[in-house]
Amino acid sequence: xxxxxxxxxxxxxxETIVHIRLLTPLNAQIDIGWTIMHYILFYDMGExxxxxxxxxxxxxxxxxxxxxxxxxxxxxxxxxxxxxxxVLVFRGSSPEIVEEFAKMDPYVINGLVTAWRVRKWMTVIGxxxxxxxx
Numbered sequence: 001x002x003x004x005x006x007x008x009x010x011x012x013x014x015e016t017i018v019h020i021r022l023l024t025p026l027n028a029q030i031d032i033g034w035t036i037m038h039y040i041l042f043y044d045m046g047e048x049x050x051x052x053x054x055x056x057x058x059x060x061x062x063x064x065x066x067x068x069x070x071x072x073x074x075x076x077x078x079x080x081x082x083x084x085x086x087v088l089v090f091r092g093s094s095p096e097i098v099e100e101f102a103k104m105d106p107y108v109i110n111g112l113v114t115a116w117r118v119r120k121w122m123t124v125i126g127x128x129x130x131x132x133x134x
Contacts, residue, residue: 037122042117
């Protein structure tokens with residue numbers, strides 16, 4: 001028996017709610033939907049950051065550009081005065097993609113980022129804001 005699913009429909013509403021309609025081998029329709037949330041990745045930079053960043057900057061920027069081009073990184077940049085951290089804003093259905101991004105970042109791998117954390121961000125206004133219920 002063929003167990004593959006056929007995609008028969010896809011819609012994106014207000015850039016935050018995704019609905020997928022699948023057709024099973026027995027012609028039963030399955031609707032799948034999830035809400036796209038925002039997540040903020042906070043980086044704490046160690047004292048070695050300014051001295052060592054040039055060595056890893058091109059790899060780090062390539063990692064960031066790839067995430068942006070794939071559509072899940074929205075904004076990113078270092079904090080200024082002092083340069084002791086960075087903030088990266090992501091869009092996705094769960095924090096796991098953000099956590100994987102951080103684990104693979106050359107700045108994290110090479111110790112320039114001393115700590116990082118992911119927070120769910122409940123956006124209420126602006127492009128791509130998460131709709132609220134009630």
